[in-house]
Amino acid sequence: MAARKRPGRVRTKRTNRRPPLLLSTIAPQDINVREGETWSIVCPDCRAWRRLMGETQLKIREHCHSDQVPEGKTHERCPGSNQLVLMDHSVDQWGEAMLTADSTATGRRSARQHHKPLPAPAPALTHMAKPTRVPEYDGRAPWIVRELRWASTAPAVRDTDTRRAQLPAGDVPTDGPAVPLTTLRPQRPTR
Structure with missing residues (x-):
């Protein structure tokens, strides 16, 4: 069995004064305690992946609300920082529970893909609507x-x-306004 990577040292005794998170109550997709990998957890407050620090007493590493802070602004510490995580199961027991949960989820899913049927091609134009006889x-x-x-x-x-092309006999209609017969050329006003 490969030895797991050594977690970072916990440099503070400070906690966020909340009750500790129990490994058994955390959803398997929100924590990673696999052998040979860096242990990490989804912070319950900011919902971002954060490192678990310590060997005997696990804590969520101190972090900010967001990794992207505008220039000139100060980082605000996330309330989920320094949250204690208790291993109420061994890693092996947790791994078995995770495999069981994964296998039941896989069993619920169908292995066969169901595709929507393709629409039938449109009939030829001559076959669409029969002309009235x-x-x-x-x-x-x-x-x-x-x-x-x-x-x-x-x-x-x-x-x-x-x-339509023939003109009526006689005079032109007199109902409309007179049409100028010369080209109008507007002049600029003088100042």
Whole structure:
């Protein structure tokens, strides 16, 4: 078995005067006491990972609320600093409990992935909506029907366009304002 890394020394006897955290009450994802790794815990106040210091008496290392403090501001100590952590289980017992919790979580999850079904491809444009059948167009392709309908309305459209282009006989209408016949060129005002 590999020896675990030596934790940093606790340099103060000061605590935050709260009751100690018990290893058995801490969620397995919020603490790391594995062999060969630096022991660490999620601070209950600032929810950031912090080192556990000490060998016999474990404490959360003194730290600030946030690691990023604007320039010119002072660091404010987190109330979770120097929090005692009691090992009411041995590391082996805690590891077994963590493995049990992990295995039950894995057992609840399905190993098979369920994907949403892909949508069916859209049908071709000619198959989307059948044109209403006109007796003289029955049995013809849709594009031919469209051409025949356009051909049947083309003379009426052409006639309307020609009538629109003709000017009325007589004088121009007098209802509107007079339109200037020369180009207006505004001048800058003189000072």
